[in-house]
Amino acid sequence: MKLNLRVAVPLLLLAALALVPVYAQLAQQPFYLILFGRIVIFAIAAVSLDLIIGYGGMVSFGHALFLGLGAYAVAILSYHGIDNGFAHLAVTLLLCAAVGAITGVLSLRTTGIAFIMITLAFAQMFYFLAVSLRQYGGDDGLPVNAGSRFGGVTLDNPAVLYYTAFVLLCLCLWAGRRLVQARFGMVVRGARQNNRRMRALGFPTLRYKLAAYVVSAMVCGVAGMLYANLTHFVSPAYMAWTSSGEMIVMVVLGGLGSFFGPLLGTTAMLLAEEGLKALTEHWMIIFGPLILVSVLLSRRGLYGLIGDIQTRFSQGERVQEGGDDLRAAPSRPAAPQSGRSFAGAARRENMSLLRADRLVKRYGGLVATDHFSFDVAPGELHAIIGPNGAGKSTLIGQLAGELHPDEGAIHFDGRNITALPIERRAHAGLARSYQITSIFPEFTALQNVLVAVQAMQGHSFGFWRPALREAGLVDPARELLARVGLGMRMSVPAAALAHGEHRQLELAMALAGRPKLLLLDEPMAGMSQAESEQMTRLLAELKSDYAMVLVEHDMDAVFALADRITVLVYGRAIACGNADAIRNDAAVREAYLGDETRNEMMGATA
Template identity: 75%
Template sequence: MMMHTKISLRTLVPVLLLTALALVPVYAHLAQQPFYLTLFGRIVIFAIAAVSLDLLIGYGGMVSFGHALFFGLGAYVVGILAYYGVDNGFVHLAVTLALCAVVGVITGLISLRTSGIAFIMITLAFAQMFYFLAVGLKQYGGDDGLSIASGSHFGSLALDDPNVLYYVAFAVLCACLWAGSRIVNARFGMVLRGSRQNDRRMRALGFATLQYKLFAYVISAMVCGVSGMLNANLTHFVSPAYMTWTTSGDLIAMVVLGGLGSLVGPVIGSAAMLTVEELLKGYTDHWMIIFGPLIVVAVLLSRRGLYGLLTDLEVRIARHARAVESKV
C-alpha cells in the first residue's frame, strides 16, 4: 500500500504540474489573457535556473550566492548581440554556452577550493564584480539597462512570438529535468552526493572530487545562462539587476521552498513563489511583508520543502492504512 501511495503522489504531482504548464498557452488563448503566458513563462524560465542551482546546492552541497551572474550573462549575450543586429538564435546560444562555461571554469576553480561561508562569499563577490562591470557598460545602457529590439531566431522559430518562446522554454525545462535525473542517478551524481557528505573520505577513496564539483558547477552555469537568454527574449530588456545578490537569493529561495535535492522541487518552488508574489502584488504594495513570513512558515512545515510534504503525506497515509488493516 505504501509503495502504491509513494508512486501515485511523488510521480503524479510533478506530472500534473508539468501538464498544467504545458496547457497554459491554450488556456491563455481561450481566455484571451496573454498575461498568463508572460507570468507562467517567467515561472518556467526561473524554474530552469532553479533546477540548475539545485544541482549545486541539493546534490553537491555548494551554496552559490552568485548564481545570478550566469543568468545575467545569458541575458546580456542576447542584448549585446541584438544591439549589433545579430538575431541568430544559434549564435546567441553558442555564445551563451561558451561564455558561461569559460566564466564557470575560472570562477569555479577559485571558489571550489573553499567551502562553507568562504564559498558563499566568493561566489557573491564574483557576481558583484560582473554586476558593476555591466553598470559600467554605458554603451549598452549601463545602470538603466538595454532594450532588445529583436529576439533570438532559430530559423523559422522566432522567440519574439510569446507562444513559441513559452514552448521552447518548457521544452528546455523538461530536457533539464530528464538530463538532471540521469546525471544525479549516475556514478557522477553518486560521487557528488558522497562529496557533500564527506569530501575528505571520498578523496581518500581515490575520487578527484574537485573535478566532479567543477564539472557540476560548469553544467549549472551553462544551464542558468540559457535561462537568462530566454528571460531576455521574454522581457525584451536586459539590466545589471539580473546579476544582483537579490536575484541569486530568489533562486535559492525557490530551491529551498520547493525541496533541496529533488530536481522537481525547484519547479514547484518557482511556481509557488512567483504565483503567490503576483497574487499579493494585486492586493498591496507592501506584499513583501506578507510574502516573507509565508516562506518561513512553508519551510518550517517541512524542511524538505513543498515537495518534501508529499513524503510526509505518504507516511501519514501509510500509517493510517496500517491502522485500518490492523483493526480489520
C-alpha cells in the same frame, strides 16, 4: 496500485503548465503567457542551482551572474544586428562555461561561508561591470531589439518562446535525474556527504565539483537567454545579489536535492508574489512569513511535505529522492579479490612493502611523531599500539596522505610517495579506515561500496547510465558486502546500520580498492565484545590476502592478529617485536601506566 504523490503532483503541475498557452488564448489573457513563461524560465535556473546546492552542497550566492550573462549575450548580439539564435546560444554556453570554470576554480578551493562570499563577490564584480558598460545602457539597462531566431522560428512569438522554455525545462528535469544517478552524480553526491572519504577512496573531488559547477552555470545561462527574449530587455539588476537570493529561496522552498522541488518552489513563490502584489503594495510583509511557515512545516521544502503526506496516508514503499533502486538483492558467495591480493605465500621477508623513515610531524611545540621509522612486509599484519595521545592516528594520517610530514620520507611498493596526495595513494594500493567511522550516511550499504568500487575503475565522468544498473559496479559491491557479513543489509541506508555494521561497511569500502595495504585505525573502537570478536575473526581471514597496519587499543585483538607490534609513546617507537617480546618488554610495561592496563596486556593471550 497506490498513488505516488511525489510523482503525481509534479507531473500534474507539468501538465497544467503545458496547457497554459491554450488557456491564455481561450481566455484572451496573454498576460498568463508572460507570468507562467517567467515561472518556467526561473524553474530552469532553479533546477541548475539545485544541482550544485542540493546534490553538491555548494551554496552559490552569485548564481544570478550566469542568468545575467545569458541575457546580455542575447541583448548585445542583438544590439549589433545579430539575431541568429544559434549564435546567441553558442555565445551563452561558451561565455557561461568560461566564467564558470574560472570562478569555480577559485571558489571551490574554499568551503562554507568563504565559498558563499566568493561567489557573491564574483557576481557583484560582473554586476558593476554591466553598470559601467555605457554603450549597452549601463545602469539603465538595454532593450533587446530582436529576439533569437532559429531558422524560420523566432522567440519573439510568446507562444513559441513559452513552449521552447517548457520543453527545455522537461529536458532539464529528465537529464538532471539521469545525471545524479550516473557515476558522475554519485561522486558529486558522495562529496557533499563526506568529501574527506571520497578523496581517501581515490576521487580527486575538486574536478568533479568544478564540472558540476560549470554544467550548472551553462544551464542557468540558457535560462538567462530565454529571459531576455521574454522581457525584451536586460539590466544589471539581473545579476544582483537579490536575484541570487531569490533563486536560493526557490530551491529551498521547493526542496533541496530533488529537481522537482525547485519547480514546485518556483511556481509557489512567483504565484504567491503575483497574488499578494494584487492585494497590497506591502506584499513583502506577508510574503516573508509565508516562506518561513512553509519551511517550518517541512525542512525538506514542498517536495518533502508531499513525501510526508505520502508517508502518513500510504503504506507503500517510500520513494527515494534520487530515484535509485534500493531493493535488496540476494547475497552472492564471496569471491577473492583479483589484481592486488597477496595470498599468504607471497611474503618476501627481505623486502618492505611500506617503509617510513624518520617521520616528524609537529603541531606548534607538540611533536606528534618524533623521527619515527618502521616497515611492513608483504602479507604482514603490523600493529601499532600505544597510550592515548601517542601519535598513532597522526601516523596513519601521514601514511594515507591526509597529513604531510615535516621531515622524513614514506616509501610504498618501491616508490617514494611522501608528496603524493591521498587520492593517488589510494590508486597506488593504499586503503584506510578511520578511527571515527567515515561513510556516506544517505547512501545505502550497497551504494557506499559501489562508490568505492567505482573509484578504482578510471574516471567517473559518466553522465547518463545509472550506476546501480552497471553490473561491473554492482556485482563486486555485493560480493564485498557478503564477505564482511552485510550481504543481507545491502539495501539499508547506512545511517540506519548499527555501529558494528558501520565498521564492517567501512572495511568493505576499503577492500573495494583492491589494496596492497590496509591502514586500519582502531576498527574495533566503540564495539561490544561480541562485535570485536566478530571483527577479529574477519581480519584473521583477510590476513592471507592483504598486508595491514593495525592501530588498536583492544589488546586481545592485537595479540591474536599481529605478526609484529610496534609500541609508540610520545611519537617515538620504544619497542618492536612479536607478541611475546612486547608482552615481556620492561619499557612497554613502564609506558603503560596503571595496573589495569598492565594486567590487560599481561593476560591478553595467557
